[in-house]
Amino acid sequence: MRSFAALIVPATLASCGSEPAPGPSAPVAPAAIGERCLDCHGSVVRSYRATGMARAVEPIRPEELDGLAPVEDGAGWTYRFDSARIVESWKGGSPAVEAGIAFAIGAGLMDRSYAASVGDVLAFAPLEVVTAREGRHAALAPGHSIRPGTRFSTPITEECLACHTDHLPPREYPLNLRPDVGAWSPSGISCAACHGDVDGHVGWREAERAGVKKDAADPVLAASGLGPIESVSLCARCHLQGDASLLLEPLARGVLPPGGDMLARRAVFVAADASDEIRFVSQVERLLLSPCYLGSSQAGREPMTCVTCHDPHESSFDPDARRIVRGACAQCHTSTKASCSKPQSERAGRDCVDCHMRRTGVFDVASVEIHDHFIRREPGPPSPPAALRVHESKDGRLALFAWPGRERPAYADDPGLWMMAELASGHADLALSFAQREPGPAAARLPTYYHLRGVLLEQAGRDEEARAAYARALELDPASAETSVNLALLLGKLGKPREGVALLDAVIAAHPKASPALRNRAVLRLQLGDAAGFAADLEAAFAIAPDAAVAGALAEHLRRSGRGEESQRWARAALRLDPSRAGTGR
Numbered sequence: 001m002r003s004f005a006a007l008i009v010p011a012t013l014a015s016c017g018s019e020p021a022p023g024p025s026a027p028v029a030p031a032a033i034g035e036r037c038l039d040c041h042g043s044v045v046r047s048y049r050a051t052g053m054a055r056a057v058e059p060i061r062p063e064e065l066d067g068l069a070p071v072e073d074g075a076g077w078t079y080r081f082d083s084a085r086i087v088e089s090w091k092g093g094s095p096a097v098e099a100g101i102a103f104a105i106g107a108g109l110m111d112r113s114y115a116a117s118v119g120d121v122l123a124f125a126p127l128e129v130v131t132a133r134e135g136r137h138a139a140l141a142p143g144h145s146i147r148p149g150t151r152f153s154t155p156i157t158e159e160c161l162a163c164h165t166d167h168l169p170p171r172e173y174p175l176n177l178r179p180d181v182g183a184w185s186p187s188g189i190s191c192a193a194c195h196g197d198v199d200g201h202v203g204w205r206e207a208e209r210a211g212v213k214k215d216a217a218d219p220v221l222a223a224s225g226l227g228p229i230e231s232v233s234l235c236a237r238c239h240l241q242g243d244a245s246l247l248l249e250p251l252a253r254g255v256l257p258p259g260g261d262m263l264a265r266r267a268v269f270v271a272a273d274a275s276d277e278i279r280f281v282s283q284v285e286r287l288l289l290s291p292c293y294l295g296s297s298q299a300g301r302e303p304m305t306c307v308t309c310h311d312p313h314e315s316s317f318d319p320d321a322r323r324i325v326r327g328a329c330a331q332c333h334t335s336t337k338a339s340c341s342k343p344q345s346e347r348a349g350r351d352c353v354d355c356h357m358r359r360t361g362v363f364d365v366a367s368v369e370i371h372d373h374f375i376r377r378e379p380g381p382p383s384p385p386a387a388l389r390v391h392e393s394k395d396g397r398l399a400l401f402a403w404p405g406r407e408r409p410a411y412a413d414d415p416g417l418w419m420m421a422e423l424a425s426g427h428a429d430l431a432l433s434f435a436q437r438e439p440g441p442a443a444a445r446l447p448t449y450y451h452l453r454g455v456l457l458e459q460a461g462r463d464e465e466a467r468a469a470y471a472r473a474l475e476l477d478p479a480s481a482e483t484s485v486n487l488a489l490l491l492g493k494l495g496k497p498r499e500g501v502a503l504l505d506a507v508i509a510a511h512p513k514a515s516p517a518l519r520n521r522a523v524l525r526l527q528l529g530d531a532a533g534f535a536a537d538l539e540a541a542f543a544i545a546p547d548a549a550v551a552g553a554l555a556e557h558l559r560r561s562g563r564g565e566e567s568q569r570w571a572r573a574a575l576r577l578d579p580s581r582a583g584t585g586r
Helices: 001-006 042-048 142-146 198-209 227-241 284-288 293-296 317-324 351-356 415-424 428-435 449-461 463-476 482-491 497-510 515-527 531-544 550-560 564-577
Strands: 077-082 087-088 094-106 113-118 119-123 127-132 133-138 244-247 266-271 358-361 370-372 397-399
Touching: 001 415, 042 266, 077 127, 077 133, 087 497, 094 564, 133 142, 227 284, 266 415, 317 351, 415 428, 428 449, 449 463, 449 482, 463 482, 482 497, 482 515, 497 515, 515 531, 531 550, 550 564
Parallel strands: none
Antiparallel strands: 077 087, 087 094, 094 113, 113 119, 113 127, 127 133, 244 266, 266 397, 358 370
């Protein structure tokens, strides 16, 4: 058993951002962005289609990856683009993995990531394409820069896509399973993401034009009629990332529907101590620190929102739109209200944005600079270059984000949410301290809270308590495959492998390509003395998600069984997928 530990799927962390849906949604291919709106709003739709939002997820463009130089990751692996593939090699040798690129994430105006197909699952490609001052070039993806040797191990799930498309793939397990051809097409953020029921609106307008009396109001959201918090909330759904972001409604998924106060439905945790090191998606968090924003909330003033400066239907890279954005300060800072104190010689060629919104690098994406949305009289210099990291808080100290001048949300002190937030921010030790306490009403409704509590308790060696937490998660969401996969392996550890196998049988019946379930069932079958079942499950798992550890485990098992020729075949497969294993005995 101990020799095969590498193939076990460890306790998986269910997403803190969303809950599993009851079942896969019906496959619907998206129309072109704004297709239903084009007849009445043609100029707006055509303008919006040129924005980065509309192109935030899309098929790769012809020849977009041509002529880009290879990149080394510092751990012995080299990556290069080859047409619509990414090719990996070990220390200049033959290719280890050649993965097709399924689609692109990001419009490519600054950086653009790629979803790589490895077997039947999707992983972040180790390379992205950066458009920077030094020219367009391939670079290591942020996660691969932070952890060299990551290879194709970072799954692309709906949490990675939720702010890039409002047309998520059908929900399946594993969560990074590549959608079947025809079941989903990559597309960016549509009109419905911010305006709601576009199809309902079209029907409503058609009925109105036909003179049909309507009992219901127009279902589309008119952004112009929103209050300041509701207006900022529209943008904050994606432009307020924080170190942890938790959906508060069980079984919710993706981006929140438009309308209302976002913080009533999503808890966001940021670093307790704000610094001038900022993340790529920091716009709302930083804006709300600004004297401009805080001052605008005073009586008699026009509240400042994101659309005070930005028209979301216009690309910020369009020269005309750019001039409008950079002239927005004059709406409040007219010559009669304020004037620039800098001498003309210092202002030459510079506008308000250049002087008061410093342009700086970010801590989570290499070679990218953005304007800090913390607007200040003296914003200071750009942040110095530093090693990339994922979270703003370096010590795990978090603060619940709240609207300035408003009461803190009712869930502000919920220990369960704080547990989830600390775990999401990478501080399991701090999360465990919150797991000792009873959750508040917000967390107690969430299957993910109990799943994550089970993970923490299992890691702490408190197996019976972990079992109870997983069981509670399944009571709230019986369809959670992630929880069943975790609980099954724990049952084997508790001396109940048959119960674990039964759980995994159900997962695999519902999700035939559940490679994590197959791997864990293999371990339990071996525990029960079923060597043939062990090998069959590992072969099935390998066919779905090729993995050197699985091939190596099969090679070792077959060697012990005296099946030398088959053992050598699997050993070669393991070495082909991971040449770094050569000479290590793995």
